[in-house]
Ligand code: AMP
């Protein structure tokens with residue numbers, strides 16, 4: 001079969017790598033891809049936020065499955081356009097992707113479905129939002145309502161910080177994304193990411209992971225897209241997983257179907273778990289990055305079978321068999337990230353590393369310039385390894401990280417510390 005993957009980050013490199021393990025895959029095209037992806041698959045230059053362009057390209061290339069990586073494509077209705085053209089797609093239509101693209105929509109969906117989540121209020125103007133913050137006191141969580149590339153959430157420890165966050169939403173650089181604000185109670189507990197495939201009706205658990213969003217060791221400093229992850233998440237035991245399914249995932253997916261906007265694709269269920277009780281922090285309408293890198297190195301070829309079954313509405317017959325293994329991804333970022341960082345610094349030493357089913361360097365922001373591999377983004381590499389236990393996965397991942405010759409790169413030494421130390 002012919003497969004088209006949209007996106008060009010570490011997540012999409014991992015998806016491409018897994019898809020290529022499966023002998024069913026005859027042809028793989030990734031748009032736009034990156035330097036690492038270009039080493040294993042065809043890449044194409046199309047506007048991946050233009051549904052019609054994607055659908056036309058896919059039809060011409062006789063694509064059997066479109067896998068949509070980034071949320072921006074989902075928000076732009078690329079899945080709708082592909083489905084309308086008769087293509088099998090992994091990724092929800094725009095209406096169902098609102099679980100991610102509008103935080104207030106997700107909260108309202110939880111209310112309608114009776115799913116446990118943080119208590120919240122929604123505001124369209126700064127004045128009443130500020131009054132609400134004053135009345136509630138700190139700590140408190142302030143969220144811009146729309147997509148904000150991971151930068152729309154402030155967990156404020158003081159009222160001043162919360163007020164500043166409210167002002168930033170209405171006047172700040174987030175612009176249109178911040179036209180509305182959601183203010184929530186702070187949830188306590190341990191976070192985990194739970195992935196499920198949903199085909200409109202059936203739900204198939206697709207792995208768990210924990211990621212490290214902060215730039216600094218010990219989970220300090222500003223939020224990033226994610227500096228590392230590991231899978232499985234020890235806290236997601238059978239009991240918590242079943243509660244997350246029965247209390248959150250099934251009722252919310254049933255409510256979307258009831259409204260005539262069924263969800264079809266990967267659902268990222270961000271949970272806060274306290275005393276064995278999961279509560280929803282957020283939904284994302286896609287795989288997490290770098291969580292996906294951990295899932296894909298563990299799943300290998302079977303990832304394609306499950307994603308295809310999901311896209312074709314056959315999840316009821318699909319199975320995933322998990323090995324008793326663990327994976328870790330350590331992100332190497334350009335110095336300065338998530339603030340301003342340099343592009344174009346050269347990365348050496350990757351050619352010496354042997355990729356195997358146990359360790360892969362997934363590329364995120366990389367490019368080739370005059371034959372040299374250079375950094376072309378904030379998060380640049382996702383060094384991912386598998387092991388019999390998490391400790392072994394960590395040893396393998398950091399051994400590879402230490403072999404990468406990139407003085408302008410930075411990374412956290414403590415990925416997995418909660419589970420290991
Ligand atoms: P979100 O974009 O909603 O996932 O928020 C980003 C991060 O902010 C989450 O991964 C949590 O670490 C944190 N966060 C969001 N909402 C809450 C909440 N209600 N209580 C505690 N932490 C939160």
Ligand code: GLY
Pocket residue numbers: 211225226284287288289290291
């Ligand atoms: N790693 C968090 C995310 O992809 O949203």
